[in-house]
Amino acid sequence: MPSSSPSQQPVPPPPKRDNFEKSKEPLIQVRDLKMSFGEKVILRGVDFEVYAGETLGIIGPSGCGKSTILKLLCGLLEPDSGTITVRSNDIGLVFQGSALLNSLSVRQNLELPLRSRKLSAEEKDKIIRNKLSLVGLEDYIDVFPTKLSGGQQKRTSFARAIVNDPRIILYDEPTTGLDPVMSTVVEDYMIELENKLHAASIVVTHQYSTWSRTADRIILLHGGIVVWQGNPDEAMTSNDEYMRQFAHATRQGPILT
Amino acid sequence: MVKQFNIGYELTGQVLILIWKTYGYILRGHIDWTETTRQAYMIGVKSFVVVSITALFTGFAMSLQISRELVLFGADTAIGGVVSLALVREIGPITAGVIVAGRVGSSVAAELTTMMISEQIDALKVMRIDPVEFLVVPRYVAAAFTIPILSVYAMAVGLIAGVIIAQAAANVPPNTFLDSVRQTILDRDFGVHFLKSFINATIIIMYSCAIGLHTRGGAEDVGIATTRTIVWTMTMIFIFNYLVTSLTYAPR
Numbered sequence: 001m002p003s004s005s006p007s008q009q010p011v012p013p014p015p016k017r018d019n020f021e022k023s024k025e026p027l028i029q030v031r032d033l034k035m036s037f038g039e040k041v042i043l044r045g046v047d048f049e050v051y052a053g054e055t056l057g058i059i060g061p062s063g064c065g066k067s068t069i070l071k072l073l074c075g076l077l078e079p080d081s082g083t084i085t086v087r088s089n090d091i092g093l094v095f096q097g098s099a100l101l102n103s104l105s106v107r108q109n110l111e112l113p114l115r116s117r118k119l120s121a122e123e124k125d126k127i128i129r130n131k132l133s134l135v136g137l138e139d140y141i142d143v144f145p146t147k148l149s150g151g152q153q154k155r156t157s158f159a160r161a162i163v164n165d166p167r168i169i170l171y172d173e174p175t176t177g178l179d180p181v182m183s184t185v186v187e188d189y190m191i192e193l194e195n196k197l198h199a200a201s202i203v204v205t206h207q208y209s210t211w212s213r214t215a216d217r218i219i220l221l222h223g224g225i226v227v228w229q230g231n232p233d234e235a236m237t238s239n240d241e242y243m244r245q246f247a248h249a250t251r252q253g254p255i256l257t
Numbered sequence: 258m259v260k261q262f263n264i265g266y267e268l269t270g271q272v273l274i275l276i277w278k279t280y281g282y283i284l285r286g287h288i289d290w291t292e293t294t295r296q297a298y299m300i301g302v303k304s305f306v307v308v309s310i311t312a313l314f315t316g317f318a319m320s321l322q323i324s325r326e327l328v329l330f331g332a333d334t335a336i337g338g339v340v341s342l343a344l345v346r347e348i349g350p351i352t353a354g355v356i357v358a359g360r361v362g363s364s365v366a367a368e369l370t371t372m373m374i375s376e377q378i379d380a381l382k383v384m385r386i387d388p389v390e391f392l393v394v395p396r397y398v399a400a401a402f403t404i405p406i407l408s409v410y411a412m413a414v415g416l417i418a419g420v421i422i423a424q425a426a427a428n429v430p431p432n433t434f435l436d437s438v439r440q441t442i443l444d445r446d447f448g449v450h451f452l453k454s455f456i457n458a459t460i461i462i463m464y465s466c467a468i469g470l471h472t473r474g475g476a477e478d479v480g481i482a483t484t485r486t487i488v489w490t491m492t493m494i495f496i497f498n499y500l501v502t503s504l505t506y507a508p509r
Contacts, residue, residue: 112381
């Protein structure tokens with residue numbers, strides 16, 4: 001009798017996304033980006049742009065420089081050469097490990113991005129409760145991060161990243177380490193947030209379900225350069241040797257493990 | 258040797274930049290008093306018991322040695338003066354400084370290193386919050402208030418221990434002991450005492466924060482950062498203690 005294991009179950013089809021119209025100017029534009037750590041060259045000349053209302057997926061094997069690109073976009077690292085144009089100061093970054101401050105409650109963590117705005121306590125409370133309700137955590141407002149599960153920490157990190165309604169949202173491995181159900185929940189939040197905020201988003205991941213469900217376009221990095229780009233549907237049927245190996249997770253191909 | 262020198266040179270630069278930035282925020286009034294109060298509790302109140310015990314037994318031991326020697330020379334009325342000189346000028350600031358360096362310096366370095374490794378510091382930078390203003394300033398202001406208080410407290414406990422031992426071991430009445438203290442100690446000694454403990458507070462917080470904010474890696478590096486902080490802060494406390502003593506008490 002034919003049966004399939006849970007890992008062989010087909011990934012649920014992506015929810016219907018709102019159509020977006022490309023604005024004239026991209027919110028993020030990267031040209032000939034080069035970066036190295038000591039002797040190790042990470043990026044050898046990367047180009048891409050992201051428009052408002054669009055999600056770009058950056059995929060590639062571990063250590064190919066995906067997270068480095070996010071840190072360069074946020075100004076946490078300085079590139080060796082190349083240009084990065086970010087046409088908004090409102091950037092929210094969801095860290096791989098949540099990066100919540102453990103000495104602060106969920107409320108205090110969400111207050112951090114609001115420090116620069118002159119808001120009354122009531123206004124802050126209203127904004128924080130609103131964002132927490134988006135991620136289903138309004139009952140955890142005074143809980144400390146160490147008392148939250150991994151999925152709850154990740155969702156709190158989402159809420160903190162969007163508390164100022166940023167025009168740019170960056171996700172660093174948002175579903176890594178989460179169970180499949182929680183991954184789907186987090187992906188749904190990402191899609192919902194993009195539809196609500198109409199932000200330019202970049203999701204760095206190597207989880208198939210995450211990039212196939214959330215990204216409008218994807219670029220595949222290997223050896224410090226973009227070796228393939230297209231949309232998720234094209235990725236699965238592509239004859240490109242890099243994309244085919246990565247999308248189908250096979251050992252045969254140019255990507256060395 | 259050259260590598261050690263370079264590490265020390267780099268760390269000194271990081272500490273000086275941190276002091277510069279911290280005072281920039283303090284002088285502009287950018288002090289989070291709620292967090293500063295919390296840090297004052299962590300640094301000051303939580304060090305209270307350990308400083309009490311250390312100062313008490315240091316006072317006992319020192320007073321016993323001094324009493325024993327001075328009684329031989331028939332100078333038992335000078336016991337209070339000699340004990341208080343040592344306590345006010347050297348032992349009080351050193352005891353409080355070393356104890357707080359061990360308890361607070363290591364904890365601050367471990368906390369900040371863990372925050373670096375878990376990307377919490379990066380998260381602050383992305384939210385356009387300077388870690389110096391958010392993390393270093395409250396710890397420094399709290400330490401600058403509480404460590405001198407702890408130091409004066411250590412001195413007082415040491416004197417009480419001195420009174421007890423002088424009475425028990427040399428049969429010197431408390432009044433005689435305290436008269437000797439009053440005749441020996443100058444107002445300037447208290448000023449130098451405060452100066453030394455303020456410098457100790459600066460050394461403890463600046464070295465622990467500089468090391469914590471410049472460490473990357475994994476769990477092993479938390480331990481390395483902690484040990485490094487203890488070694489550097491203790492060494493600097495003794496060096497600066499001598500420098501202040503030589504500048505204020507050297508024979509002219």
